[in-house]
Amino acid sequence: MRRERILVVGAGPAGARCAERVAQRLPGAEVTLCGAEPALPYDRVALGRVLSGEAEAGALITHDRARLAALGIRFRPATPIIALDRAARLAVTAKGERLAWNRLVVATGSRAVRLPVPGADLPGVFVYRTIADVHAIRRAAAGQARAVVIGGGLLGLEAASSLAAIGARVTVVHAVGWPMERQLDAMAGALLASRLGMRRIRFEMPALTEAIEGETHVTSLRLANGRRLPADLMVMAVGVRAEASLAGDLPVGRGIVVDDAMRSADPDILAIGECAEHRGVVCGLVAPALAMAETAAAVLAGSAAAYAPRPDPAALKVSGVAVWSAGEIAPPDAEAITLQDAEAGSYRRLWLREGRLVGAVLYGDTSDSGFYLDLMSSGSDVAPIRRNLAFGAAFLAEAA
């Protein structure tokens, strides 16, 4: 009998992890990992370090050829899959090649959104998603360039910070009054903006982009309030959209709809990572994507695994700025506990509902992130330790 063929489409962190685990757990299977990008699987989350020059691109590679070979994974770089033939159990590559599979994992991630404004396609306007994007941005930013980053979310701030690190004069244009509003409350956002301001990153917020201007190359950005920000380059970091185009007639919401076992409506087709929608949620961070990869691999290996979403922790990866958050941020029906030391630059706010921790923002000192994440995940009753909750794990022993 021919070996079972398992095809993992997408060589981002989720896809690479899933392929690795399947290869380990099903030694008899033939595991193929297709990546759209030409690079070996790499840690997308660390792209900022390449942009800032802290790391070479090679340092981000998570699975080099030797490791893939040792795992017995057939790795196909620069092999985007453009369609699936579910009836024939075939995947069609951009070059028209047809790859057979018995079971398939879609890990196509997401693509960066471009703002639908005039000039969005001008040369000098970049998104910030792939290693190729990063190389292009680096080239454009050389020599104290004026850079505008559109979007003050997690990715935008990483890009802005990396650009500032290589000497660019950076302005972040953000639609909300403080950055990272999905992960941070207003206070933490203000602290972060002020801290980044010390690195010569200016903020225009709240501010809406009306147009990107330039003849042959971007020259400026026009805000809805009429102000003009001159720019030599522009990075759009205004969000991502799940890459679910392979779903065909499978149910798709904001991503390919999957069950707790990561199965789509077709039980032989699983979807993981940012292209999947689980219980109505599309994740945007690497930790849940990896957890889904683990679940999918286990399911493929025959285990009765189920993915349990944890509160999504978000950590800003900008050296010298420690920001972390998880769970619900500033939910109006929760009680807040705030601890701040303005001079030391630390701030934390915790949200409780019915005696349970439901959200946390840590700024400046994130050493207790694991402690709070555990409390949120376990749904523990924190009422008995409420008085010292803001002081973190060091006071847990006392309460235990």
Next chain:
Amino acid sequence: MPDIGPAGTAETRTTCPYCGVGCGVLARPDGSIAGDPAHPANAGRLCSKGRALGETLGLEGRLLHPEVRGRRASWDLALDEVAAGFGRALDELGPDGVALYVSGQLLTEDYYAANKLAKGFLGTANIDSNSRLCMASAVAAHRRAFGEDVVPGLYQDLECADLVVLVGSNLAWCHPVLHQRLMAAKASRPALRIVVVDPRRTATCEGADLHLPLRPGSDVALFSALFTHLHDRGFADAGFVEDHTEGLAEALAAARPAAAGAAALTGLAPEEIARLCDWFAATPRVVTLWSQGVNQSSAGTDKANAIINCHLLTGRIGKPGAGPFSITGQPNAMGGREVGALANMLAGHLDWSRPEEVAALRAFWRAPSLAPKPGLKAVEMFRALGAGRIGALWIMATNPAVSLPEGDAVRAALARAPFLVVSETVLRSDTAAFAHVRLPALAWGEKDGTVTNSERVISRQRAFRPAPGEARADWWILSQVAARLGWRDAFAWASPAAIFREHAAVTGLARPSARAFDISGLAGLSDEAYDAMAPTRWPVPASDVAPSRFFADGAFPAGRARFVATPFRAPGTTADATYPLRLLTGRLRDQWHTMTRTGEVPRLMAHAPEPCVTLHPADAAGLAEGAPVLVEGAQGRAVLRLRLDGGQRRGTAFAPMHWTAQFAPAARINAAVTASPDPVSGQPELKASPVRVAAFPAAWQGFLLAPRRLDPGLAEFSTAIPLGDGLWRHELAGRDPAAQAFARLRALLAEAEAPWLLLEDPAAGLHRAALLRAGVLRAVLFLGPDHHLPPRDWLASLFTGAPIGSAARRTLLAGEPAEGAAPSPVICICHDVSAATIRGCGATSLAAVGEATRAGTGCGSCRPEIAALLAAAPRLEPA
């Protein structure tokens, strides 16, 4: 006489200004203090308060210049103002419209001058002393029984007795050196038995063989039972009774009903009463020592007489190791009695009831307008003030706004006084706040004169520091006012020695007489001899040989001693459904009166830093220990922190009398006390006031620490506690919303360029803040929904003036390091040893604890508490 000590520093022999034991002190100008080994009262010992005297000498907070209506004034102007104010009141209301309220803190010479001014020249006996609150009942009882106010006992009687009955006396805390002498005697002679009669289980009970926790105010019933027992079982000294006493039959008849109902009236078990009766009956050498628990009662005089009756019946009086013994609370209560500075006494134990004595004094003083009759006693005086019958009042060295019962009414009376003069040493006192004229008096260490202790020993208080600012001796101030009123010649003393000579001469007037108080032998003392005077027990008659003891031979001033009939009377107020508890007020070990001195000394504050009301746990249903509670009486209310103690008698509450508006405005317990004075002595009933205790409905509770003293009106409940090196702790609770209080208090603490650390959990009522400047802690503020707040010690330890470390900074608002140790109260303040250290040292005896931790090896005042800790510690069962 000043000696030259080592290192060339002058060492001065003087006398402690605290309790009535009257210990000798060796003091140096730099404030170093030691007990005087040569003084008969203490032979070198000092208690915790006495040892800390050197820490009370600072000039911070002192009143150093006269003030007229809140503005600094020259002495001339201020004295003119006082003379004019009294002159005006005399014109408008006559002699009965002026009054002096003085103090057992005054030296005998000052006391004499005040009394002479009032009774001799203002022509009023409206001069009373805070001693009215202290031992007026004992004075009255002595006069009823003996015909004169004479304390027959000596301290050494306690040491050579075989039974010491302590009635209403927490000797261990209130007269610690005397208690130590008693404990030392018991240690060397364990057969010496000690009985404590007190509604509370106090520290004094630790060394006792028997504690009789009687119902407050029921002492007469207990001693009636003893009296009839002694009589009926044949323990009376028939010869003594026959030859030297009168009134036995009436006294017995009056005692019978209470004796029969003693168990019910006292709440004691019949066998407990029987044990006291048996021990007393079987022990010829018995001293019954009493103090404020007896005196501060609407039946205080009867209680003292009921005690004296037992001693008269058995002839156990005036003999070594035997006698009734009243001990006073103040350093010179006795001196005040001797000069007659009480509304119902004349001078030198002269008495209005003996016309030849009145005439002699009038002639001696050349005072034709000598007051013809007794005047207003303390409680009456302030009621008269409130009723507008006093036009000018001069208060010296006492703080009636705090210390008198029905405190709110007293304050109202002070507020409406037409003319109020206050002689004070401190700038801020509750009473001085009402004054029109404030006169800066000399403090201990600056003033010069004599005091008399509880065993009739006259000791010199000598100055060893210069007069600060423009402060002056009280006698000088009095004589200057007298001069301005036209009586210069009668007050033309050059020195305290001159006054002492005159005072001594008064005691020789109208003799021969049976008056026991006679120091006319000292009337010719030279200035040098006065300066050098060693502790001297009276009497010191001019001609005769002084008896070494009073009454042993049955010679009483009245001829025969009188058994006083003391039918039992319940307290003057009734505890009922509205006010079900009896409130007893009293002293703490390390505090003195209204804390003007001791409240500023951090290590004296460490023992009991906050005003607490103590209840038996069974009386505290629904109340949380450690939370502030409302203590409400018919006359007013106070807010104190609740303490529970199984040693508190059920149905009673105890609160310290010390706290003032300067330290804890809401905790002035006398606001909740009903006066109910004794009909004979006029002493108010401070130990049986009906109250109820209810939860204080605090919206928040908290504390703050700051390197300065904040206004005590920070919050509805607020206590200021000095922690040393300028650091102050303020304990707080309020009914305003916590977030508002937090903002208000932060605004008070804010400093330029000092950012905040904040912890806020508004839903849980938690608000905490710390202020740092350049990393140096400047203030912390902790508010919470209840009294469960972090310990203050660790936070206080961070106020070093140096930047705090990052680890401490991270947990600063937790109020404790992550591995925080539980706080433990300081027991031994001499060596700063906590209860936890004592419990943890492994020692099981006082001596071993001292060896291991040094606790109890300083002044020794904490030794009863250490003994209690050891007694409470779980013992290992033998294997």
